[in-house]
Amino acid sequence: MSKPVGKAKPKYEYGLIRLLSFLCFSTVGMASIGLAILSPPLAEYYADQEIVRNQYRRLEHLHKVHADREELLGHVDHPGVIERAAINHLHYEPIQTAGGEVKPLPQTWPELEEALARIESDPELPPKNYFQKTAEALAGKPVSRAVLFALGAALVLLSLTCFNKPR
Numbered sequence: 001m002s003k004p005v006g007k008a009k010p011k012y013e014y015g016l017i018r019l020l021s022f023l024c025f026s027t028v029g030m031a032s033i034g035l036a037i038l039s040p041p042l043a044e045y046y047a048d049q050e051i052v053r054n055q056y057r058r059l060e061h062l063h064k065v066h067a068d069r070e071e072l073l074g075h076v077d078h079p080g081v082i083e084r085a086a087i088n089h090l091h092y093e094p095i096q097t098a099g100g101e102v103k104p105l106p107q108t109w110p111e112l113e114e115a116l117a118r119i120e121s122d123p124e125l126p127p128k129n130y131f132q133k134t135a136e137a138l139a140g141k142p143v144s145r146a147v148l149f150a151l152g153a154a155l156v157l158l159s160l161t162c163f164n165k166p167r
Helices: 011-074 081-090 110-120 130-139 142-162
Strands: none
Touching (some): 011 130
């Protein structure tokens, strides 16, 4: 009897390939099962986080509005501030007094216009991330979630039956 001519691969290489295949298939399968199960709660979580972020943005916006109003109210003692505000926002036309001289008011009031521009501007919404888009897309499709769950379970079963180390 003669020995085989070709080199045989060591047994540990097959074991390493088996281990890597087992890890790859089982990880992808478990991740897809987890995504199928957790997509509705994740979509709700991201929606709740969006509500919280919008409320914080609104609160910051209201703080800015309050600061702008406080600044405007701080100049109430300055002559013409109330009249300027009434002219700009209430379309008030001043009545000429018979004996007194009325100073002409400027057409624009830059401080008030800047404050009102800051009040009226809405902050931009940040774009949605990949996980949020995926969770929202899967949450509304129960058939897709069931298929994803079944495929993930098949991958896990495949990894357990084919790549599990025999006894």
